[in-house]
Amino acid sequence: MAKIATFLIDDHTVLRQAVVEMLEAEDDIAVVGQAPDAASGIEAVARLRPDVVIIDLKMPGQGGLVAIPEIARVAPGCGIIVFTMYDNAAYVWQAMNAGATGYVLKSASKDDLLRAVRAVHAGLGYLQAEVTRPLLKRLARDAKAAGQKSELSARELEVLELVALGRSNKAIASALKIAEETVKAHLKSLYEKLGASDRAHAVAIALRQQLIG
Numbered sequence: 001m002a003k004i005a006t007f008l009i010d011d012h013t014v015l016r017q018a019v020v021e022m023l024e025a026e027d028d029i030a031v032v033g034q035a036p037d038a039a040s041g042i043e044a045v046a047r048l049r050p051d052v053v054i055i056d057l058k059m060p061g062q063g064g065l066v067a068i069p070e071i072a073r074v075a076p077g078c079g080i081i082v083f084t085m086y087d088n089a090a091y092v093w094q095a096m097n098a099g100a101t102g103y104v105l106k107s108a109s110k111d112d113l114l115r116a117v118r119a120v121h122a123g124l125g126y127l128q129a130e131v132t133r134p135l136l137k138r139l140a141r142d143a144k145a146a147g148q149k150s151e152l153s154a155r156e157l158e159v160l161e162l163v164a165l166g167r168s169n170k171a172i173a174s175a176l177k178i179a180e181e182t183v184k185a186h187l188k189s190l191y192e193k194l195g196a197s198d199r200a201h202a203v204a205i206a207l208r209q210q211l212i213g
Helices: 013-024 038-048 064-074 089-098 110-121 129-148 154-164 169-176 180-194 199-208
Strands: 004-009 029-035 052-055 079-084 102-105
Touching (some): 004 013, 004 038, 013 110, 052 064, 052 110, 064 089, 102 110, 154 180, 169 180, 180 199
Parallel strands (some): 004 029, 004 052
């Protein structure tokens, strides 16, 4: 039986090597490569076409959330597992919406990560139990907000789309040719209309309501 070809992208060298050794110890898993950043990782994934990619969310340069759709594009059918220390429900939602099929915390047990690799390879999704409850709570809040939301203005939608691209307030102001204080005012307004607590939450709600794509 062919082994599950796995590729790891993480900027923490010691952790990355430890995970590689752990995976290689399994009879049904083979690590075909590893990378310390998203850019070189995407290039290698396009060439190697692994069955499963394990990727960190926060890395220097291109982050995991931006890299996930790129990985899905260059290696269609590849399962993508987010492996991170962040249990923020908005991150979970954004990652899954971007194309990830698994989400595991770095505090997880060895068995959790192995189950994720095997489940994702089998075409199933995998959410570690510790992230499921806060995600469901956040989705419940989003659903409530969706029923009570006010219409966003065209300008607020423009601001929100740039926030979703990871732009800073200064960059948004420059792109829209408005003052940075005006950007802050638009953000405050759209937070209130969406029932959002922060930038990530606002983007998560907007994606769920299909206000942005």
